[in-house]
Amino acid sequence: MSVPSGAQQTDLRRRTADQSGAPPSGVSQPPVAQPGIAESTEPNRTEIPESRRTGPSASFVPLPKAEVGLCATISLCVIGYMLYCTYRFSEDHREQLNVQDLAPGWTLLGRKKDIHDIEWREWTKRMRTSFPLYYLGHVVLGAVSGRLMPKAKFPLYGLYGLASLTLCLGWRPAGVVLFQAAVFFLLSRLRRPALIWGFAIVAMTTVYMEPGSTWHYNLLTSYAKYNLYMVTLTLSCLRGVSFAMDFCRETEPDPAGYSLLDLLNYNFYWPILTSGPIINYHSFRQQRLSQDEVGLQNLPMVLWGLARLLFWFLCVEVFLHYFYIHAVCVRMDVVEKASVFTLYGLIYAQVQFFHVKYVVFFGLGSTLARLDGISAPPQPRCVATVYQFADMWRSFDPGLYKWLVRYIYWPLGGSRSGLLRQIVASIVTFVFVYYWHGASHNLFVWAALQFIGVLLETLTRRFMRLPAVKELEMKHLSPESSRRLRTFLNTGPFVALMISNLVFLTSPQVGAHYAAMLGRPQVALQTMAVLFCMGQWTVEIRKQVPLT
DSSP states (O other), X not given: OOOOOHHHHHHHHOOOOOOOXXXXXXXXXXXXXXXXXXXXXXXXXXXOOGGGSSSOOTTOOOOOHHHHHHHHHHHHHHHHHHHHHHHHHHHHTGGGSOGGGEEEOOTTTTSEEEOOOHHHHHHHHHHTTTHHHHHHHHHHHHHHHHHHOGGGHHHHHHHHHHHHHHHHHOHHHHHHHHHHHHHHHHHHHHTOHHHHHHHHHHHHHHHHSTTHHHHHHTTSXXXXXXXXXXXXXXXXXXXXXXXXXXXXXXXXXXXXXXXXXXXXXXXXXXXXXTTOOOOOHHHHHHHHHHOOSOOGGGHHHHHHHHHHHHHHHHHHHXXXXXXXXXXXXXXXXXXXXXXXXXXXXXXXXXXXXXXXXXXXXXXXXXXXHGGGTOOOOOOOOOGGGOOSHHHHHHHHXXXXXXXXIIIIIXXXXXXXXXXXXXXXXXXXXXXXXXXXXXXXXXXXXXXXXXXXXXXXXXXXXXXXXXXXXXXXXXXXXXXXXXXXXXXXXXXHHHHHHHHHHHHHHTOHHHHHHHHHHHTSHHHHHHHHHHHHHHHHHHHHHHTOOTTO
């Protein structure tokens, strides 16, 4: 069996952004979600200033309705026009796209479908086979065991997840995942974080670098199974670190809830085993202990959630029949023919597709977990309402974000140990994000741009908080004008956010092409004006002013 090409491996390694979870950018605000049963953070570090909590921030000032209405109208018109340009561009250049990136679509629509995105293509294939039966089996097992032997429900879940993974991939790949979990358990008993992190880095190195990557690939019989195996193994690595590091923080020599069986229950919990989202062990353990009976009271909510996911699944499928955004972006000779608004449309469509894709991916497991009383991290927030780097990291993949904050960012000092320690903590966190996602060239460019954007936001925020600057702002600007100024200043990091996401979702070449277009004065001014309007509209929706 041959090893997948570099392009295939690069596509496979794109889980992210946020799949991303990520480092924070605030200085005085700890970048941690609100504490509660679902998530516990560092001692004495859970207090969150009002400006970062859900709801209106203290600095929010509404603008005149006519101004907000004008910004919303401009934003909606621009979004509609650039998506139309993208559709027309897909139609006009369809014959120039790679044949293997388009396949016959639904007979009802009578159109070809963009199948270039490997994650979506392989996930839909699994959902058309026996994969849904594994989810159904998990639900039935939970209902039966919850009534007959509730104490054994989660241990049975662990065995069921391991058995299901064995049936999906084979005994050797499932054995590797089991072996990795067992090593994390043994290392946790030594209470040496350096050894735990060392093994995690070695494990990821064997996944992504030769000869380890070839060895892993040869364990499988098809590339589709390799895809599933890689995602499962790397997610399992995060769970192993979470379990081991939480055990190291316990003060008792042998605390309850940290046995090998507890780790297997957590690691092989089927709803989140193969696609996420990540739930830190501390949170999983607390929720598991507080839910001894089947959460049938959540059944209406679960059914509604599944119906919602079906709706978004159908939306994505229809979208791929009319917008060939992935097939277009792999052909630089075609991308170079795109107008400015077509390129805007490609960027917007790419990030919206990525968002909805992970709403579906994460949503299935998160929804079914509610039957067991397990509250997974929130699903990705719509990217149309994200206008800051820090917000993107917090809201796109909250599970991975909380994992990074708990196990990397805060232990290295975070944002309460001075600017230098904050920068170092952010660098280390981004290096891990880059390495965990696959350590490819485009991921390096993406991670570097993300760090620059976070740093730019942090420095700008610090500058705006200087007493002299605040005094000038209060003396010469009204609250409304201050909001306009901060939104305008945020358009710079917003552009960096767009370029970095474009690099992540497509290639550095496409990102460089867009950056070159921004070098034209007319395009730059046009972009800033559009982003300002969209930013003001988003600020009005979220009731939070940027750079505060």
